[in-house]
Amino acid sequence: MTHASQTPLEKITVKTVKPTEYLSNVHPVWCPGCGHFFILRALTKALAWLKLPKEQIGLVSGIGCSSRLPAYLNVYGFHGVHGRALALASGLKANRPDLTVLVAGGDGDGYSIGGNHFIHACRRNMDITYIVMDNEVYGMTKGQPSPTTPAEWQSKLTPQGTGVARFNPMGIALAAGASFIARGFSGDPNGLTKLMTEAIQHKGFSLIEIKSPCVTFRPEEKAWQKSMRSLNVSPSSNPAEAAKSIYSSDGFDTGIFYQADLPVYEPTNTPCENPADVLAEIEKELNV
Amino acid sequence: MTHASQTPLEKITVKTVKPTEYLSNVHPVWCPGCGHFFILRALTKALAWLKLPKEQIGLVSGIGCSSRLPAYLNVYGFHGVHGRALALASGLKANRPDLTVLVAGGDGDGYSIGGNHFIHACRRNMDITYIVMDNEVYGMTKGQPSPTTPAEWQSKLTPQGTGVARFNPMGIALAAGASFIARGFSGDPNGLTKLMTEAIQHKGFSLIEIKSPCVTFRPEEKAWQKSMRSLNVSPSSNPAEAAKSIYSSDGFDTGIFYQADLPVYEPTNTPCENPADVLAEIEKELNV
Amino acid sequence: MIQPVSATQDNLAISVSGSGGTGAVTVGLILLEAIAKAGFYGVMTRSFGPQIRGGESAVMLNLSDHPIETLAEFSHIHLALDWLKFERFSDEIPLTQDSLVIYDNSREKPPGLVENSGAKLIGIGLQNAVKTIKGSRMNMFALGILTQQIGLDLTFIEAALKRTLGKKGDDVISTSLEAIQAGMRMIPDSHYEKLSHWHPTQKPRWNISGNEACGLGALRGGLKLAAAYPITPATDIVEYLAPRIEKLGGRVLIAEDELAAMNMVIGGSFGGLPSMTATSGPGFSLMTEAMGLAIASETPALVVTVMRGGPSTGIPTKSEQTDLNQVLYGFHGEAPHVVIAPLNVQEMVTISQWSLGLAEALQTLVVEVSDQHLGQSRVIIDPIPPVDFNLKRLRPPATTSDYQRYELTQEAVSPIAWPGTPDTQYTADGLEHTETGKPSSMAKEHQQQLTKRAQKITQHNYGEHWAKVTETLNATVLVITWGSSYEAVRIAVEALNQQGADISLLGLRLLMPLQTEQIQAVAKDKTVIVIEQNASGQLFHYLLSDNAIPRNSQSIAEAGPILFKPSTVQTALIHCLEGLK
Amino acid sequence: MIQPVSATQDNLAISVSGSGGTGAVTVGLILLEAIAKAGFYGVMTRSFGPQIRGGESAVMLNLSDHPIETLAEFSHIHLALDWLKFERFSDEIPLTQDSLVIYDNSREKPPGLVENSGAKLIGIGLQNAVKTIKGSRMNMFALGILTQQIGLDLTFIEAALKRTLGKKGDDVISTSLEAIQAGMRMIPDSHYEKLSHWHPTQKPRWNISGNEACGLGALRGGLKLAAAYPITPATDIVEYLAPRIEKLGGRVLIAEDELAAMNMVIGGSFGGLPSMTATSGPGFSLMTEAMGLAIASETPALVVTVMRGGPSTGIPTKSEQTDLNQVLYGFHGEAPHVVIAPLNVQEMVTISQWSLGLAEALQTLVVEVSDQHLGQSRVIIDPIPPVDFNLKRLRPPATTSDYQRYELTQEAVSPIAWPGTPDTQYTADGLEHTETGKPSSMAKEHQQQLTKRAQKITQHNYGEHWAKVTETLNATVLVITWGSSYEAVRIAVEALNQQGADISLLGLRLLMPLQTEQIQAVAKDKTVIVIEQNASGQLFHYLLSDNAIPRNSQSIAEAGPILFKPSTVQTALIHCLEGLK
Numbered sequence A, B: 001m002t003h004a005s006q007t008p009l010e011k012i013t014v015k016t017v018k019p020t021e022y023l024s025n026v027h028p029v030w031c032p033g034c035g036h037f038f039i040l041r042a043l044t045k046a047l048a049w050l051k052l053p054k055e056q057i058g059l060v061s062g063i064g065c066s067s068r069l070p071a072y073l074n075v076y077g078f079h080g081v082h083g084r085a086l087a088l089a090s091g092l093k094a095n096r097p098d099l100t101v102l103v104a105g106g107d108g109d110g111y112s113i114g115g116n117h118f119i120h121a122c123r124r125n126m127d128i129t130y131i132v133m134d135n136e137v138y139g140m141t142k143g144q145p146s147p148t149t150p151a152e153w154q155s156k157l158t159p160q161g162t163g164v165a166r167f168n169p170m171g172i173a174l175a176a177g178a179s180f181i182a183r184g185f186s187g188d189p190n191g192l193t194k195l196m197t198e199a200i201q202h203k204g205f206s207l208i209e210i211k212s213p214c215v216t217f218r219p220e221e222k223a224w225q226k227s228m229r230s231l232n233v234s235p236s237s238n239p240a241e242a243a244k245s246i247y248s249s250d251g252f253d254t255g256i257f258y259q260a261d262l263p264v265y266e267p268t269n270t271p272c273e274n275p276a277d278v279l280a281e282i283e284k285e286l287n288v
Numbered sequence C, D: 001m002i003q004p005v006s007a008t009q010d011n012l013a014i015s016v017s018g019s020g021g022t023g024a025v026t027v028g029l030i031l032l033e034a035i036a037k038a039g040f041y042g043v044m045t046r047s048f049g050p051q052i053r054g055g056e057s058a059v060m061l062n063l064s065d066h067p068i069e070t071l072a073e074f075s076h077i078h079l080a081l082d083w084l085k086f087e088r089f090s091d092e093i094p095l096t097q098d099s100l101v102i103y104d105n106s107r108e109k110p111p112g113l114v115e116n117s118g119a120k121l122i123g124i125g126l127q128n129a130v131k132t133i134k135g136s137r138m139n140m141f142a143l144g145i146l147t148q149q150i151g152l153d154l155t156f157i158e159a160a161l162k163r164t165l166g167k168k169g170d171d172v173i174s175t176s177l178e179a180i181q182a183g184m185r186m187i188p189d190s191h192y193e194k195l196s197h198w199h200p201t202q203k204p205r206w207n208i209s210g211n212e213a214c215g216l217g218a219l220r221g222g223l224k225l226a227a228a229y230p231i232t233p234a235t236d237i238v239e240y241l242a243p244r245i246e247k248l249g250g251r252v253l254i255a256e257d258e259l260a261a262m263n264m265v266i267g268g269s270f271g272g273l274p275s276m277t278a279t280s281g282p283g284f285s286l287m288t289e290a291m292g293l294a295i296a297s298e299t300p301a302l303v304v305t306v307m308r309g310g311p312s313t314g315i316p317t318k319s320e321q322t323d324l325n326q327v328l329y330g331f332h333g334e335a336p337h338v339v340i341a342p343l344n345v346q347e348m349v350t351i352s353q354w355s356l357g358l359a360e361a362l363q364t365l366v367v368e369v370s371d372q373h374l375g376q377s378r379v380i381i382d383p384i385p386p387v388d389f390n391l392k393r394l395r396p397p398a399t400t401s402d403y404q405r406y407e408l409t410q411e412a413v414s415p416i417a418w419p420g421t422p423d424t425q426y427t428a429d430g431l432e433h434t435e436t437g438k439p440s441s442m443a444k445e446h447q448q449q450l451t452k453r454a455q456k457i458t459q460h461n462y463g464e465h466w467a468k469v470t471e472t473l474n475a476t477v478l479v480i481t482w483g484s485s486y487e488a489v490r491i492a493v494e495a496l497n498q499q500g501a502d503i504s505l506l507g508l509r510l511l512m513p514l515q516t517e518q519i520q521a522v523a524k525d526k527t528v529i530v531i532e533q534n535a536s537g538q539l540f541h542y543l544l545s546d547n548a549i550p551r552n553s554q555s556i557a558e559a560g561p562i563l564f565k566p567s568t569v570q571t572a573l574i575h576c577l578e579g580l581k
């Protein structure tokens, strides 16, 4: 695999609101050097850039190193159970379309145990932004292979490697119906900030699949810093074309692969002015 | 949508073994006219064509009208719980690679509750054939929308339609790593028999997505008989190409969309000649 | 020795069976509504063969001039549209020599078990009749026959017909009416003209199923989100809600599976609005992890579970009170929550509203337990007046600074902020946490939060709804039961008491937290007998586990799916009381 | 009044703490192995801060010249590589005036709680020492100091070092050895030279963790498939199996989630070969639906659950006996199955083998319950001799015609065919079924199969392993406990008995089916006290629920995550006994 066509990663500067205002006073439990730190930083920058009021944000996660994210932000957060963040967030968005709903988690949380909610959240295409902090390993449980781990990677659980090909989260998201699909890299916080702002602004379900090295259980991933580069094609809104660019990517391009204006699922949310009357109407149906 | 390019559906005749030998004496609970009857018939024909010994077949299903299939066949069957057939079958195949393992179920069972096992079974690419009897509805529970139901279809549960786009099971299978992907139609039992024989013979995970009308809760599906036709391109082994043909299909083509020779996951299965000695070796590691 | 009372109550039991498409169920629906319009009460249950469609089905109606929810002891009139697989229903449609069986004599003969029952048999030419009226259906003739047999005024049938089949258009109505009238003439003598002896009421009444009642109660309680995955016999609840909740500013979310449904409920509720799901055993099993999250994160959530035969896929279409152990104990870790079971359809509206309110006020999981019988029975009841339980979420005061989501308070309920409110941001967590919500694995904080979560539930004053206690003067025996067994047990106990027995009855609604002291007070100096419909005596052992009942208490426990009838309960009670002597 | 015995047993307790990367755990591992090589016994537990890496961690060793599994009452020697967040461990590493604390005086001062403990403090220049030997690490100096303090022969340390760090190459070994020797000279006076008074054994022994012991037992039982999804603290079981099971003709399947894992186990077992999974509370919750399928379809399946603090995600890295309710009752429908809990690491090998055998022979779900403490403790034990339980699947006779998978038999166990065998094809089903396996919703068949599934379990003769009963002559009190609480309770009871108390002890292994009559026999005429590590007294209530213990029995129940120590149990027991007077 060659990484010749390096495009310089883009810059973003935050002017108006201080990103640190979005931080809580809880210190991350992450290992020093963990890629997830940079994702946290990029996210605070993106929120600041968009000037989103802290109290208008609902940030939902599952379980994993990555899923610890909500506690580190001074927003309304929910650190739920492993793999179910997207479902929880869908309930939140359904009841509270006024909130900006973000979901964060790992490759294990989202693509392994959470796989079913992943495809159905894509299909529903609610206005939610999904940030996957993909380190190709289960960090929290100390180093087991995930669905994005290469087949050869050896661990205690898989002394000869998994023997199973990694799969293609962006391809799955596309087939399932997500309307914004991007890849980012934690080692490129500015590019990431930009992707995040675009994803949050996009109306519909946005997936940002972020490569984020686990320095403890996958130290070799530090080399990603050298191989990641910006995508040199612009986002397609045609699924067949996007499929082609997703399938032919070597996994090291960052950028938006697909963005389309698809119907967004927004369950009815018209407040009821006169519930007593409406209830009486409903009860009338029962009369003999 | 036009259905102009009708290719005549292919014929298959069974000579050697009697398909009825594969039937059990349990009578199907299906409604008269249900598409699932024809899938049962095609399956017995395919098994007969392949001359597979009945006792060498393991047929696993979940819950649904479609999932009742195993009881109707005189093979080793498992009618498990809703949505988990592929996982159960993976365990069976891992322990018993000598058996021909088939999985059958509905669109609800496989794509809704079973979605996570679907993508991971594709990814694992074990030598299993997955027969989805897709009627775009939950038949067994009397007519609720499934992930393949069109957004406009109205039901008691969705009086104004689901408002959610149907998703693309073949596209998902492709992105997830399945190595044989086909669409069939219950109204074309011969074409279906042929697809089934090819899928069973294919080494790796085969998906046959079969359109099968639910005459009771989706009577309008009877019209499929007029619109289904054979695919006029030959199977691709290139994912990007296959993606294109899958994404550009109008949903009425039948045939093999993708077939590739991908690594098949086969967990070790070397019988141990001298377990006592091996155990003693293993216990020796514990010695102080 | 006490003798069982005659199983004949002042009721009228009618059943109709037939193969798929014959329309037995429609006959039942119209008849029930007509009976209601005539000023009476009734209950209707259905039974299906294993086929999806095209298989045999039956309806059983039990009618009376006072509210009634139990199954009849035997059918006064059984009308067989045909005899397809009638054996399947023989448990549910008992025939005796007091039964009248009407059947189509142009087809098969009655099966042996019908002939042997001693019932009076009348064969008629139903299939031929259909040919006489163009576009008519056999079941409408049957309806006419039944109308005539029980002496029901045609105007009520006509009104019920219009209501039930009105959508099908005027032609269908008029053809049907013609067939009904023809049917009325087919057997002119009436054999069970009971209605004329009954006292019709002028009061308004409702025609409602248990599942509808459950949905209505939740709407009254302010439900804003129902997230669910379809499952028999709970789907009807959400199907009832779907077209109605939107008018009240709420919504239904169809989940990809039960794991999603439960998490959607938690997310919706975290958003500040009352949220619920409805499921049955298999789905409940899939939800327990997330229910534990609701408990640990103190997020209000209502789960209605409609029990069916178990274990595993079991018997999806039939009733059994067999999931009690799970609804109480199906969670890992210490998971105090609230479990409530209504005793009949009539109270389902109010108990469901109460359940949702308790979830909101106590910020925890409330499981409301129904079953296939309660849920899918259709009954005529007096309208249920509205109640105000005044059960709301505790919000932080507007001037909060240093807001702590999991603050230790006197009532053990911590204020919960509304997302969108400035300065009260917090992270809800299923990891053990400090008062602020920060993850903690320290023993002190674990114990503090464990205690808080338990105390808020035990300290709450549940008022009178915890049970329905009917005390008899000088009672020496206390019968305890729950859920859909209650009505049959109540009638059995009343009958025994009329014959001089001294039995008190306790129908337990609040299963968790168990009101041990109150139960002990009622049980004092009495022999306790616990009656329930499952094989192992789950309620019995549960009551023993907290010493709520004496050590020598007796258990009457029988697996489903055949429901208790007053007579079977009486016999079992008499047997049990004899054994104690 | 009985006085608590001095908490000082004939043990030697050493703890080491430090921030991430300082290598405290390595010190513990080498020391434990060296102590074993020297002919002694010991147990080592670990504790981590919430950080993944880079956070603080500690090891606690309790050493003796006889088998030992409990935590020490206090640390004889605590070595602090630094003081980072030491407060976090203060519950787990109690210091008294009899403790010796050694710390690096080139860094921060000891925290207040250490100074206030009255422990003797020795500060040394660890950081400077490292500079004296190129490539050396601080923890090896610490190891040297400890070696010297307890009077351990260097040869044992050297051998243990080679075994533990051998993979890192000769250079690391020689540098480490140099550092150890330098460390030995740093504090020349030995303060705890206990070893010389102890009697070393020459017997072979094993160095094993509970999770490894569990895996080994399953391998002995013929395990062929382990399917699992990682979860703390159960992952080690599968990590132990992964490289070993293949040599025995088996395999590990990594599942996408726990729902898959459990279904894989069922599929693998349907294929005819012993199959298991390992999980913890949250994963167990996700598996209950499929476990119900194993029960209903009568497919053998072993589930090992390693409990951690709950509810929900709870406290993943710490121990609590808090999932008993769930492992007994977490299923919908009547779901009789087998639940077994080993009492200590020593018996884990045999009990795990037995558990797998019971699943095979009874064709049902067996849940083996461990916890974080049992699972992740590393102990030195005598090798466990092999046993043959002779527990196998019942196969249909070779000449079977008209094979019925769910045949009603005398023993209530139906023959199960091997897929691949001609003429015995069947469909396994979680729907209720007839003897042939055909779906059925009839009451008769439901009750027949319910009864069969219950009877096969209750009728089995479980032999002596159901409990470990230690009866004391003239005992007036019976203490009942289970799982990882057993060792601390045993020592407490023995100590009280030495002082004249008359207490019998029952360590309950077979939790389901509950051996009520046997328990009643042991409990006869005694006051019963039930001790367990959870907040609500789950075992206590469970025993009451079947009248296995008298109504006035006492409960000592305390939530985790701090483990019981013999002294805390003693105090609680004395308090409880006083209260009874």
Ligand SMILES: Cc1ncc(C[n+]2csc(CCOP(=O)(O)OP(=O)(O)O)c2C)c(N)n1
Pocket: A063, A064, A065, A066, A067, A082, A105, A106, A107, A108, A109, A110, A133, A135, A137, A138, A139, A140, A141, A146, A214, D229, D230, D231, D232, D258, D282, D283, D286, D313
């Ligand atoms: C139901 C359940 N199963 C398993 C676990 C254990 N578990 C916690 S986090 C995790 C994987 C985390 O991996 P990932 O999502 O990739 O996050 P990372 O730690 O790598 O950031 C697992 C398996 C759990 N908490 N709950």
Ligand SMILES: Cc1ncc(C[n+]2csc(CCOP(=O)(O)OP(=O)(O)O)c2C)c(N)n1
Pocket: B063, B064, B065, B066, B067, B081, B082, B105, B106, B107, B108, B109, B110, B133, B135, B137, B138, B139, B140, B141, B146, C229, C230, C231, C232, C258, C282, C283, C286, C313
């Ligand atoms: C855990 C669980 N949830 C829900 C159900 C109820 N249920 C049974 S079959 C089914 C859907 C069946 O649809 P599909 O798989 O498409 O099969 P079809 O009947 O259409 O052939 C559902 C929701 C169940 N049995 N178990």
Ligand code: SF4
Pocket: A029, A030, A031, A033, A034, A035, A036, A065, A066, A135, A139, A140, A213, A214, A215, A216, A217, D052, D053
């Ligand atoms: S284990 Fe890996 S993913 Fe987790 S905090 Fe450490 S470096 Fe990050």
Ligand code: SF4
Pocket: B029, B030, B031, B033, B034, B035, B036, B065, B066, B135, B139, B140, B213, B214, B215, B216, B217, C052, C053
């Ligand atoms: S309900 Fe639909 S899918 Fe089910 S048997 Fe009837 S026609 Fe077939």
Ligand SMILES: [Mg+2]
Pocket: A064, A106, A107, A108, A133, A134, A135, A136, A137, A138, A139, A146
């Ligand atoms: Mg990860």
Ligand SMILES: [Mg+2]
Pocket: B064, B106, B107, B108, B133, B134, B135, B136, B137, B138, B139, B146
């Ligand atoms: Mg379907």
